[in-house]
Amino acid sequence: MVRVRFAPSPTGNLHIGGGRTALFNWLYARAKGGKFVLRIEDTDVARSKKEYLDEILNSLSWLGLTWDELYYQSQRFEIYKEYAQKLLAQGLAYQEGPAIIFKVQPEKIRINDLIRQEPIEFDTALIKDQVLIKSDLSPTYNFACVIDDALMNITHIIRGDDHISNTPKQIVLYQALGFPIPEFAHLPLILGTEGGRLSKRTGATAISDYRAMGYLPQALVNYLLLLGWSPGENQELIAISEVIKKFDIKDANKTAATFDLEKLRWINAQYIKKAAPQELWEMLKPLCLEKGLQVNNFDSNYLLSIVKLFQERISTLADFPEYSDFFFIEEIVLTSEAKKRLDAKDYSREFKLLLERLDGLEHFDCLSIENSFRLLVSELNIKAGELVHPVRSALTGKTIGPGLFELMEVLGKKRIEARLTKYIKGGV
RNA sequence: GACCCCAUCGUCUAGCCUGGUUAGGACAAGAGCUUUUCAAGCUCUCGACACGGGUUCAAAUCCCGUUGGGGUCACCA
Numbered sequence: 001m002v003r004v005r006f007a008p009s010p011t012g013n014l015h016i017g018g019g020r021t022a023l024f025n026w027l028y029a030r031a032k033g034g035k036f037v038l039r040i041e042d043t044d045v046a047r048s049k050k051e052y053l054d055e056i057l058n059s060l061s062w063l064g065l066t067w068d069e070l071y072y073q074s075q076r077f078e079i080y081k082e083y084a085q086k087l088l089a090q091g092l093a094y095q096e097g098p099a100i101i102f103k104v105q106p107e108k109i110r111i112n113d114l115i116r117q118e119p120i121e122f123d124t125a126l127i128k129d130q131v132l133i134k135s136d137l138s139p140t141y142n143f144a145c146v147i148d149d150a151l152m153n154i155t156h157i158i159r160g161d162d163h164i165s166n167t168p169k170q171i172v173l174y175q176a177l178g179f180p181i182p183e184f185a186h187l188p189l190i191l192g193t194e195g196g197r198l199s200k201r202t203g204a205t206a207i208s209d210y211r212a213m214g215y216l217p218q219a220l221v222n223y224l225l226l227l228g229w230s231p232g233e234n235q236e237l238i239a240i241s242e243v244i245k246k247f248d249i250k251d252a253n254k255t256a257a258t259f260d261l262e263k264l265r266w267i268n269a270q271y272i273k274k275a276a277p278q279e280l281w282e283m284l285k286p287l288c289l290e291k292g293l294q295v296n297n298f299d300s301n302y303l304l305s306i307v308k309l310f311q312e313r314i315s316t317l318a319d320f321p322e323y324s325d326f327f328f329i330e331e332i333v334l335t336s337e338a339k340k341r342l343d344a345k346d347y348s349r350e351f352k353l354l355l356e357r358l359d360g361l362e363h364f365d366c367l368s369i370e371n372s373f374r375l376l377v378s379e380l381n382i383k384a385g386e387l388v389h390p391v392r393s394a395l396t397g398k399t400i401g402p403g404l405f406e407l408m409e410v411l412g413k414k415r416i417e418a419r420l421t422k423y424i425k426g427g428v
Numbered sequence: 429g430a431c432c433c434c435a436u437c438g439u440c441u442a443g444c445c446u447g448g449u450u451a452g453g454a455c456a457a458g459a460g461c462u463u464u465u466c467a468a469g470c471u472c473u474c475g476a477c478a479c480g481g482g483u484u485c486a487a488a489u490c491c492c493g494u495u496g497g498g499g500u501c502a503c504c505a
Contacts, residue, residue: 007505008505009504009505011504011505041505043504043505044504044505047504047505096503099503101503113433116433116434117445120432120433121432122431122432123431126430126431126501127431127501128501131502131503132503133503134503135503136503138503140502140503140504140505141504141505142505144505145505160499161432161433161434161498161499161500162498162499162500163499163500164432164433164499164500165431165432165433165499165500165501166500166505168432186433188433188434188498188499189498189499191497191498193439195497195498196497196498196499197498197499223440226440226441226454227440227441228440230440230441230442232442233442233453234441234442234452234453234454235453235454236440236441236453236454236455253440253441254433254434255434255435255441256433256434256435256497256498256499257439257440257441258439258440259439259440260439260440260455260456262439262455262456263439263440263454263455263456264455265455266454266455266456267455269467269468273468312467312468312469313466313467313468314467315467323466373464383464384464385463385464385465386464387464388464388465389464389465391464392464392465398465398466399465399466400465400466400467401465401466401467402465402466402467403463403464403465404464404465405464
């Protein structure tokens, strides 16, 4: 049975690269009907923090990467010590004070990597003796890693490229301990736009940052997947259930990929467009409240109509409160462009006439509004745009946004009246 | 520096294994359509096999080298 693991260290957030490694492990387990083990590598007690642990667990859950088993290395120190003693007793390791050090014998190591055609060759003569147990009695990464991967029956080690040079160090330990050597698959790194590792300088690195910026987990997963694997047949958008049917770690790319926020945004926009308005609203609501929009004061029909109005034009959830605020606040604030529109001319007569027409409407729907609006402008002998722009500015405070007639239908007669009246000299 | 990995449009990639394609798609960019704005959508355009040698009738594809990029060289993980 396939058993894979993701082994983060709680000394930082779960970042984009870690998220992709976790995703590929999880996918391989799900594709092969295996198990996905999560192992927290918290052997560095000083640097490990509870807040990072929580953040990592939350991010994995948010991405939908559920684990089957969970282990903490900090609870397994006795096990590591036991195996180190064994190597000591066998004469394969020696002591240096309280530390236990493995004597590396010169040999040629060949590593078969699932995503590379040729085996990778190393000469261990170039490797120093390896510390197993440090002076403070905690195990080193390579030692704890090997013990755990073996005891947890990990069959495939899928990890970042940056671990390639750790692999020979680990293989000598597998051999010395008499453990079977698992399969390896080293994923290429994700690079920042500047080349080199993705770093905070290049942009957000934490999965939680993308959550906060309004990306959907499915969209981020879809993007991360494309960064190193292709469904073929020119497909860009793919449901995770479909991926599980065709995923194999052997098909992972071996070239490093540059993180491209533009494409992520596009994918996110596609997922937002496809989402059910109700579900989208569940995600939007907390963001609106956070921005101080009193959305609880409105009924759900109103809210869903607004969601539908913006669903096609936002690319992140965070765009929503910014674009739609005028639906939720009475005293809207004009942008400087909107102000310019309204200051350009006195629209008292036009606004007044428009309100009269709207008042006479039997049905206050988009189509009726548009018909009466177009009739009015033709009677006034002006182009539609000449009235559309000032009305939009007065109603929304903005010069950009959804179609005017659609937003008027949603906004409702009362709000329209109140907002246009403000610009009619001498009142109605 | 030593060791290791990698190399197709600006970016992500298909094609490479099993040589014969007008080297395909997506994002971005540019143009147009639509139109009340901004988006979206649709149509079109731009744009790549890093270089040099082989092997072969034929090389993006196989081999070697060069160059370039990246990674690792901790009692961090």
